[in-house]
Amino acid sequence: MTLLSANLNAVAxxxxxxxxxxxxxxxxxxxxxDAGASGITIHPRPDERHIRRSDVFELSELLRRDYPQAEFNIEGYPSEDFLELIETVNPKQVTLVPDDPAQATSDHGWDFVGKGNFLRSVVQRLKRPERRISLFCDPDAGEEGVLAAKSTGADRVELFTGPYGACYDNTVAAQAALSDLAETCRAAKAAGLGVNAGHDLTLDNLPAFQAAVPGVAEVSIGHGLTADALLMGFAEATRRYIAVLKD
Known part of the structure; x- marks a missing residue:
């Protein structure tokens, strides 16, 4: 079963x-x-436009104290400040993204070939037996990309599903996007990498993604979950996403 990590950036x-x-x-x-999400995802940015540094520590304490089984996933660009924050908080998963601080949201994966040496040094610094490292990955990275990602020492890649979410209403384009995602997922698993996914996944487009891209360990969903929660509440929205993931 694919697990749900609830992204709380929009709440913040x-x-x-x-x-x-x-x-x-x-x-x-x-x-x-409490509704069944397996973990929490946050992306603390330097300008604190959503998640604040104080949120990171408060969530870390909450999970350690009351939800020790839950996964804490912190996303971010590996600046020195971010790396020091990770070393202090020690989350169970770190997802490294190639974002410029001014970006509204993540919109592309790493150049694993061109940034391989940089990523390798970061992964080596952050990796611990109790901590998983995931790298944000373009949907069409393919075999060459995921092999380069594997060579950094990372544990997983996170498939960027934004392009699929953006074209879901166009059947032909959506099938092409799903084909790219499925191929990259297969290549990653063949290379020994775990696979996560996230960005613009919704209750409407998640079933087709699940059917076309089997074997995804975890999805991180924030904007769609929050939008649905405005209508049905966070508990019910969480339960509905989990039900889709079970199917």
Missing amino acids: QLRNRRDLPWPSVTGIARVVL
């Missing part, structure tokens, strides 16, 4: 619109974990 961004402590990031974390 909503909170940050006002100088108020709600909606509570840790409070929503409790709701989604």
Whole structure:
């Protein structure tokens, strides 16, 4: 079964619109974990436009104290500040993304060939027996890309599903996007890498993704989950995503 990691960036961004402590990031974390989510994902950016540094420590304490079985996944560009934060907090998974700090959201994977030496040094610094390292991966990375990712020492790749989510309403384009994702997933698993996925996955497009790209260990979903939660609440939205992933 594919596990669900609930991304809480959008919750934090909503909170940050006002100088108020709600909606509570840790409070929503409790709701989604109690509803069955297997973990929490956050992406603390330097400008703190959504997740704040204080959130990182509060979530870490919450998971250690009350949800020790849950996975804490922290995404980010491997700047020195980010690396020091990871070494302090010690999450169970780190997902390295090639984002510029000014980007609104992640929109491409790593150049595993061109950035191989850089990534190898970062992975070696962060990797621990109790900590998994995942690398953000373009959907069409293919065999060459995932072999280069494997050579860094990473444990997993995370398939960038944004292009698929963007063209889901176009049957031909969606099938082509799914074909790329499926091929990269197969190549990654053949190379001995685990596979995660995330970006613009929704209750509508997730079933076709699941059918076309089998063997994904975990999906990180935030924007879609939050949008659905506005209509049905976070607990029910979480349960519905988990039900799709079980199917």
